[in-house]
Structures are given as structure tokens and as C-alpha cells.
Amino acid sequence: MSKLVMGISERKEREKTEMKQLIMSAALKMFLEDGYAKTSIRNIADAIEYSPGTIYLYYKDKDELLYEVQGLAYGELLTAFKKNATSTNPVEKLVQIGKTYVNFGLDNPELYDLMFIIRAPMNVDETIHKDNGDQTFDFLTDCLKECISQNLLRLKDVNMGALQVWSMSHGMVSLNLRCRLKIMEMTEDQVRETLAASIENYIASITL
Structure with missing residues (x-):
């Protein structure tokens, strides 16, 4: 029985x-x-x-469903990090993380919009996608901790470093998704190359 x-x-x-x-x-x-x-x-x-x-x-409603869908999207971004950011050199890995984030946003504009641009609902349990979201952010902060522990960066605060790297990457993707980079008169390939180079140049600027 x-x-x-x-x-x-x-x-x-x-x-x-x-x-x-x-x-x-x-x-x-x-x-x-x-x-x-x-x-x-x-x-x-x-x-x-x-x-x-x-x-x-x-x-319970559409907002809760959105949060769970976002959780799946964070999982996809985490998978991309694990696949593409594999260097044993922590600074090189940090560059790979930034480039992967940018490419993910450029390749999945509608999904990126759902994840990071539309206003987050305020009436849902934020733990719904907490695991995937935390793991994705931890991938970045773990790399930064390794860089700092090896005295490779000018930055000494992990949270500040994460905010700066994330903000720069997010800002560039968002500008492109909202068609603000058209003023620069670049092809899509040139946009991708320019954003990748910007990531490299920024990280080089904070590297000792």
C-alpha cells in the first residue's frame, strides 16, 4: 500500500x-x-x-510567473558564464565574464529586457529566483575576490568592483537595446567589437 x-x-x-x-x-x-x-x-x-x-x-498572478521566468533566464546567463569564462587567470576571466554578459544581452534582447530593464513587480516573493540570481552574481564576485586576493586590481572592495563592472556592462547593453548607439553609426558587428573592447579597456584601467 x-x-x-x-x-x-x-x-x-x-x-x-x-x-x-x-x-x-x-x-x-x-x-x-x-x-x-x-x-x-x-x-x-x-x-x-x-x-x-x-x-x-x-x-497567484502574472507577476509571480514573470519572476519564475526571470529565474530561468538567470540560469541561462549562469550557464553562459560557466561555458565562456574559463580562464585560470582571474583578470582574464573577469574580461571573459564582461564580454559574455554583453554578448548575452546583444544575442537575447527581449530576454534581457525581461531580466534587467522592465520595472520589477513589487508584490512577489523575491526568493523565487534567488538561487539562480545569487549564483550568477556570485560568479562575478568570486572572480573579483580572487583578483583582489592576488593583488591584481586597484579595487579593494568586492561589492564596489562588482557594481562597477556590472554597471558598465549593463549600461552598454541597455544603450544598444534602446537604439542609443545608432548615433555612432556602427554596424552590429562593429557595435559588438566596440563593446568587447570597452570591457577590456575598462578592466585594464583597474588592473595593477
């Missing part, structure tokens, strides 16, 4: 996970294609051919 109960419990948990994945997949697609503001719970429900009530069994 206990095996039967456990089997039913496992099946229900699997079905719950599959349904959440279905909802998140549809929500992400619509957020990216139609925009967050224009997407409703009913739109998402229609896309997966379920009632809105079904979605409310898993998410």
Missing part, C-alpha cells in the same frame, strides 16, 4: 512539474513575442489550451 501511495505521490509531483514547465514555456514565448505588458494570464491559458483557473493553481 505504501508503495502505491508513494507512486501516486510521485506521479502527481511529476505532473505538477510538467504543468509548470508548460506554463512557463508558453509565458516566456509570449513575454518575448508580445511583451510582458500585453500578455495576460488568459492569453497564456489559451495558448496551452487550459483555463485561467489552472494557471492560478500554480501562480
Whole structure:
């Protein structure tokens, strides 16, 4: 009997996970294609051919669903960091992190907008994507700690260093996403090369 109960419990948990994945997949697609503001719970429900009530069994509102989608996006950025920022030299690794961040934003503009540019909802539990968000930020701060411990940077405060590197990278991506770099009359390839060079030059400027 206990095996039967456990089997039913496992099946229900699997079905719950599959349904959440279905909802998140549809929500992400619509957020990216139609925009967050224009997407409703009913739109998402229609896309997966379920009632809105079904979605409310898993998410209290669209804002909570956005936060979970953002968590998946942070996971994608973390995967990109792990794949592309692999140098054993911490300063070179810091450059790789900056370039990876910029390329991620340029390659995924709508997703980047969801992650970092639209106003964050204020009525949700921020721990929903805390793990992925924290791990992504820790990837940067761990690299900075290593640079500082080896006396490789002019900066001595990890948080200040993280804020400066992140702010510069984010600022460049955001300017491009909002078409503010058009004034420089560069092709997309030139934009990418210029932003990558800017990352290198900035980190060189704070390197001892």
C-alpha cells in the first residue's frame, strides 16, 4: 500500500512539474513575442489550451510567473558564464565574464529586457529566483575576490568592483537595446567589437 501511495505521490509531483514547465514555456514565448505588458494570464491559458483557473493553481498572478521566468533566464546567463569564462587567470576571466554578459544581452534582447530593464513587480516573493540570481552574481564576485586576493586590481572592495563592472556592462547593453548607439553609426558587428573592447579597456584601467 505504501508503495502505491508513494507512486501516486510521485506521479502527481511529476505532473505538477510538467504543468509548470508548460506554463512557463508558453509565458516566456509570449513575454518575448508580445511583451510582458500585453500578455495576460488568459492569453497564456489559451495558448496551452487550459483555463485561467489552472494557471492560478500554480501562480497567484502574472507577476509571480514573470519572476519564475526571470529565474530561468538567470540560469541561462549562469550557464553562459560557466561555458565562456574559463580562464585560470582571474583578470582574464573577469574580461571573459564582461564580454559574455554583453554578448548575452546583444544575442537575447527581449530576454534581457525581461531580466534587467522592465520595472520589477513589487508584490512577489523575491526568493523565487534567488538561487539562480545569487549564483550568477556570485560568479562575478568570486572572480573579483580572487583578483583582489592576488593583488591584481586597484579595487579593494568586492561589492564596489562588482557594481562597477556590472554597471558598465549593463549600461552598454541597455544603450544598444534602446537604439542609443545608432548615433555612432556602427554596424552590429562593429557595435559588438566596440563593446568587447570597452570591457577590456575598462578592466585594464583597474588592473595593477
